[in-house]
Amino acid sequence: MQLFPCPFCGPRDETEFHYGGDAGNARPDGADVPVDRWTNYLYLRSNPKGAAREVWVHMNCGEFFVMERDTLTHKVLSSADLGGGHAA
Amino acid sequence: MTASRLTRGGSAIDRTRPIRFSFDGATVEGFAGDTIASALLANDVAIVGRSFKYHRPRGIWGAGVEEPNALVDISGERTTPNTRATTEPAREGLETRSVNATPSALADRNAFLDRFARFIPAAFYYKTFMWPDWHMFEPRIRAMAGLGKVDAGWTSPDTADQVNHHCDVLVVGAGPAGLAAARLAAGAGLSVTLVDDQQRPGGSLGHRDGEIDGRPASVWAEETVAALVADGHKVLPSTTAFGIYDHNLVGLNQRHFDGRPDTLWRVRPRRIVLATGAIERPLPFANNDLPGILSADAGLSYLKRHAVLAGRRIVVATNNDSAYEVAQAVVEAGADVTLVDIRRDGAPALPAKVRTIKGRALASASGRLRVEGVTLDDGTKLEADCVLVSGGWTPTIHLFCHAKGKLAWSEARAAFLPGDPVDGIAVAGAAAGAVSLSDVFASAEKAIAASGPTKVTVPRSTGPEATGGISAAWPKPGSKGRIWIDYQNDVTVKDVELAARENFVSVEHLKRYTTLGMATDQGKTSNLPGLALMAGITGRTVPEVGTTTYRPPFTPVPLASFAGARAGALMAPVRRLPLENVHRESGAVFQEYGGWLRPAHYGGAGADADRSIADEARRARQSVALFDGSTLGKIEVIGPKAAEFVDFLYYNTMSTLKPGRCRYGFMLSENGVVFDDGVLVRLDEHRFVVSCSSSHVAAVHARLEEWRQDRFGREAIYIHNATSEMATLTVSGPNARKLLETVGLGLSLDEADLPHMAVSHGTYAGDEVRIARVSFTGDRSYEISIRADRAEPLWAHLREAGKAFDAVLIGLEALMILRAEKGFIVIGKDTDGTTLPHDLGSEGPRAKRQTEYVGRRSLFTQEASRNNRLQLVGLTVPSGEPPLATGAHGIKRGDGRLHSQGFVTSSYQSPTLGRPIALGLIERGAARHGETIEIQHLGKISSATIAAPCAFDQAGDRLHA
């Protein structure tokens, strides 16, 4: 079982976390966003092999944060909070 | 074979404590300290089981976890199938049975199958039972397949403990390498946990010669364990490290042997030392599976630990140095011994009194139910009642591989050894290929070198040293006779050859096609010989063939250990109402709704539920109903940006809501689909309460937090989930106001002060109460929220005051009827994963809103604008017909076929209207009111007329009545 570092609580079991999506998947605002741009935002994921930047939430404390990890080795490279609230 | 107990010796047994247990119905006598296997051997029980496929007689092979043959089902104190007799302590009164044998291992009635062996090779089933249909054959084959029998009627009276544990160093294996590593790590000031699957630590020191620091090896082992315990370190015997998982979490299963279930340990060590030893391999010769043919190391172990001599005329067959010590020991114990070594030279000094034949291999063994003799490859025949075999040693690298360690082939050792190191894991001792005690201790020192200087000196081997000379003796293609590779799964050399002929040459395919390395032993003795044979057949090297994937668990772990307390009511615990017990006293019948245990109705157990529910729904419309709505979400959104925030989260504009007022709205997902509906309450300029569906509270809370943290910032908004802090008691019906006036909540109930969709505050018994005029029934309703721990007196007061109005307690089922009469939806029931807000008749925000909100862009796609979308409607049936079935499809005809045009989502008999009512999602339904369509359910066709969703009080007068 993986140990994920919650920026608020420290290392905790992976079962306490939920995946929140790719980090950097910025939301395009507006009713006239081109449809392919909106589709990419909704559905297109990079699914990298190796280093990945992802948003996770620690369900126990409610903290959303960005975690960098290796999807192949499961090594956790870094974790940081969302930095006071602009789309990460 | 005439195995017997010697009159003296046996380091593990206590001759003052005789015990008796049964095997296949016969009594077996032994001593405390025996395993089931050692006691069976001492009683000369040769046949202990039948093989999986051919029902061949099988005897004990090993003395540890690798045992492929000697599996027993245990009943008595605790029913456990497929237990290895070699690791299971014999205990007074145990009832044990051989597996895959009826009525007994000795007289198995399926033994005839062996005579048909050449007709049932590998993959026989796949090829034979194809026509006409596998399912025709499946029941009978399934009945014959499998090993032990599960007692389906047995349930554990208690639950397994689960322990989370942290330490600096976890050492797996308490043989010489593990003991040395543990002691050195302790000397470096680290906290150490040492686990070993045997009852007595020491590993090979329990039966192999050795002298350490001038003392007998077994004495050194005991002293080392005592020193660790005295220093406060944890030593867990009878505990198997069965798996290493992500980030080096180690799973342990600890046995107790006192009637308690096993204990599961989840260990998070900083470092892991794997001192897991090595497992002896068989040699390939025809009929090498006969009872009486044992691993040489097992023969030595039974002799030294249990004083059991496995035979009188023993042939020791080997390709390596390690069997010489065994030959010496059994000859000294009184056996007539011949040692056959495939090597001509390079071996250790010949043991005294042992007849030795060099440069020869065993070609075959003979005997009907047990071994009676062997034939060498030059035709020499030797009588034997026991053959002790050593085909070399396979390091136990399973855990290393669980941790994604890669293996490196060693030609010199004829084995895979641990390759490049894995972070946080070191391998020591025989598992790393060390043979002599000096090498073992050097590897232990290296394993903990990273932990800093240690105050303990490295142990020194002061006695004779083992040597590791070996000449590989892999099974060869084209060999004569039936040569077993995998005892447990009945895989022979010919089966591997067949797999290769049919091009199943990858190890993973070989495993699945022949079952080599499957089942309870997972090929601990057979994997390497099997893949070496495949290498020989296909002209590749062993490392080119590679190994199959090692996966946890190393040995079988009871499901009870993994389950722990998560069974029965604790499997998925329900959430409970603060007033649950009060409702029970009122006759509530509880059901689970979205994770909450709530009153379905108040008719009492054994009542006609449908009648109780109809009665509650009817009476609620007549006077006044009391309902416990405490599960309703109450999530507070507080802060200067709160209004901007709820605007973004809701489909409906919420910032225009005035303080003290409520508004109904939808939350959408980013794909536009309606995610939740509910009422938003604005308490003041900067404070809202999100009143979401009961089963959606956690999800709505998470979504609010996500947008808060990932868009708006934490500084200007605070979110607090107050759902469980407050109970919400609902008073609904024409007489709701009159009832509340008699209770006295310290506020004005006048229409001007508390109109529909307004909120106000009062007090009850000194506590603040919040009262919202919100209705899910269509009648005048008051939702009263009060501290959960003070709700009981208020509920009692409401019920008492209600008597004058013939008030009725209603459960969730009656509420479902009331809301359906009004056409009020339940998200997820009356909507699905494609329903957009305008499908539900809420077109306004989509048409008019200029500001951004979640899901907005998705409402303007081609799909969202499709003109034949499913839309919310009411459905009425012809007079006298029963209610429609929920899930029934509206159909239309075309191309000679039926096509769905939507479906029924809610359907009830309305006691107030005296007719069935239903809601549904029907194609273009909003524009088709009055149209009659066909409805199909389970092949039966009826009709229904499309109507407005609201079937009762369309003008809404009752809200204000």
Ligand SMILES: [Zn+2]
């Ligand atoms: Zn946290």
